[in-house]
Amino acid sequence: MPDQKQADAPKRIQGASSEFVRDINRRIVLNLIRTRHPISRADLARLSGLQRSTVSLIVEQLIAEHWVLEGPTGRLPRGRRPTFLRLNDERVIIAVDIRPVQTTVAVADANGRFLSQEIMATSADPDVLMRSLTQSVERLIGGSRKKKVEGVGISVPGRYDHSADRLVFAPNLKWQDVDIRNPIARATGLEVTVENAANACVLAAVWFDRMEECRNLVVVTISEGIGTGVWANGRLVRGLNGMAGEFGHVPLDPNGPPCGCGGNGCWEVFGSNRAALRYYRESGVEPGDMTFLDLLGRADQGDKRAAKALETMARYVGRGTRMVVAGLAPERIIIVGDLTRSWHRFGPVIESEVQAQVLPGGCVPKVIPAYEDGMARLRGTVALVLQKDFGTLAL
Numbered sequence: 191m192p193d194q195k196q197a198d199a200p201k202r203i204q205g206a207s208s209e210f211v212r213d214i215n216r217r218i219v220l221n222l223i224r225t226r227h228p229i230s231r232a233d234l235a236r237l238s239g240l241q242r243s244t245v246s247l248i249v250e251q252l253i254a255e256h257w258v259l260e261g262p263t264g265r266l267p268r269g270r271r272p273t274f275l276r277l278n279d280e281r282v283i284i285a286v287d288i289r290p291v292q293t294t295v296a297v298a299d300a301n302g303r304f305l306s307q308e309i310m311a312t313s314a315d316p317d318v319l320m321r322s323l324t325q326s327v328e329r330l331i332g333g334s335r336k337k338k339v340e341g342v343g344i345s346v347p348g349r350y351d352h353s354a355d356r357l358v359f360a361p362n363l364k365w366q367d368v369d370i371r372n373p374i375a376r377a378t379g380l381e382v383t384v385e386n387a388a389n390a391c392v393l394a395a396v397w398f399d400r401m402e403e404c405r406n407l408v409v410v411t412i413s414e415g416i417g418t419g420v421w422a423n424g425r426l427v428r429g430l431n432g433m434a435g436e437f438g439h440v441p442l443d444p445n446g447p448p449c450g451c452g453g454n455g456c457w458e459v460f461g462s463n464r465a466a467l468r469y470y471r472e473s474g475v476e477p478g479d480m481t482f483l484d485l486l487g488r489a490d491q492g493d494k495r496a497a498k499a500l501e502t503m504a505r506y507v508g509r510g511t512r513m514v515v516a517g518l519a520p521e522r523i524i525i526v527g528d529l530t531r532s533w534h535r536f537g538p539v540i541e542s543e544v545q546a547q548v549l550p551g552g553c554v555p556k557v558i559p560a561y562e563d564g565m566a567r568l569r570g571t572v573a574l575v576l577q578k579d580f581g582t583l584a585l
């Protein structure tokens with residue numbers, strides 16, 4: 191009966207559309223509470239542009255779902271006494287950061303505050319690490335019995351193919367084709383999400399560092415290797431098989447030293463922490479088992495060869511960053527890693543290298559150090575789990 195079909199069609203479209211609008215409004219309100227709390231219903235309406243009645247309905251629903259709590263009553267002029275709303279910090283997330291040397295497992299609340307953590311050595315054998323990681327996650331869940339665990343977010347130093355559930359590229363971890371998600375999902379019954387470390391840092395910046403208004407930013411993580419996470423047009427860029435953002439493995443000199451990826455002269459061979467230690471050794475000092483932090487310390491104590499090695503590394507970080515600027519035209523570049531502890535040394539060199547080659551018509555992006563104590567990846571995994579409910583909507 192064609193007439194009946196025609197009569198039904200507009201109704202179905204209207205239904206889907208109003209549900210979509212409700213979902214967007216819910217995310218707007220939830221994100222405003224997350225970023226501005228404690229906040230009153232009146233301020234939510236003013237900031238969101240939604241009707242007071244719409245805001246009240248959404249808030250009642252969020253309270254019923256235990257996402258939001260009503261806090262103390264405020265005092266305002268003219269006798270108004272609004273009730274302030276805040277996120278329920280009894281909802282927690284298990285955050286995991288797998289790094290080539292050590293792995294951290296932490297419990298965080300929805301505000302990105304860390305409540306407890308365990309640290310373990312990262313075994314070269316993925317089966318060994320996955321076993322101790324699963325036990326640690328179970329232990330922390332057991333210790334959070336009175337709270338509701340939302341899920342597990344995992345940051346990995348490589349690229350994870352979400353469709354195949356496999357770690358496909360992790361040259362500094364030297365694991366291949368490992369399923370990181372399912373063993374933990376099976377053991378805990380929780381939803382587990384895995385993300386590349388640099389992408390996790392992008393989420394941390396957008397969620398917790400109030401950079402949600404920035405629609406184009408790139409995070410460059412510098413440690414044993416160099417990773418980049420790309421936020422373009424307000425979205426995380428993953429690419430085919432999750433492989434987007436591997437600027438660290440673009441060769442700056444095809445005749446350069448070998449790289450963990452099998453190539454030669456990649457950006458990370460010249461701009462990583464390991465590169466700085468190599469420059470120091472090449473200047474005639476045997477660094478032994480010296481770490482990158484030791485090298486920073488020596489430079490600060492007046493060791494000229496250490497300072498020179500760091501300057502060479504900084505110049506290459508800047509040169510590689512030019513590729514990122516030319517390719518993506520970001521508004522901001524956030525640098526994550528131990529080098530930010532000596533930003534007075536690195537910042538000016540990186541900025542001058544980037545400025546030296548901005549294309550005609552291009553803008554010089556702000557290069558910002560992520561001053562943090564190694565928690566960006568973990569905070570990013572908290573955002574990774576929460577974005578199921580909060581969305582990635584930039585406000």
Ligand SMILES: [Zn+2]
Pocket residue numbers: 438439440449450451452453454456
């Ligand atoms: Zn490489």
